[in-house]
Amino acid sequence: MSAAVPAVEALAVMRTLRLDLRQRRIEAGISQAELARRLGISRETLVRRETNAVLDIRLVDVLHWVAALGGEAGVTWHVTSAEG
Numbered sequence: 001m002s003a004a005v006p007a008v009e010a011l012a013v014m015r016t017l018r019l020d021l022r023q024r025r026i027e028a029g030i031s032q033a034e035l036a037r038r039l040g041i042s043r044e045t046l047v048r049r050e051t052n053a054v055l056d057i058r059l060v061d062v063l064h065w066v067a068a069l070g071g072e073a074g075v076t077w078h079v080t081s082a083e084g
Helices: 007-027 032-039 043-050 059-068
Strands: none
16 A cells, blocks of 8 residues: 555645635735745745645745744644555
8 A cells, every 4th residue: 555645635635725825814914915025935926826826835835834824833644554
């Protein structure tokens, strides 16, 4: 059994994450331009990330994104053996 997440499932997770981050930005009253400035990226790059036009967003980018919104984020994973 492969430990890798199927590509379709990974894309669905990323889409949900991006929509959640976008919604949190809106709820915080932060414009795309302001968040982009905080992240050190262009507004256009932020728009592409929020709308799934960029599929290769890195975990570190997501962590910075959350921090720029004033939140905290961490990573937890569980590894199961191939034997069961």
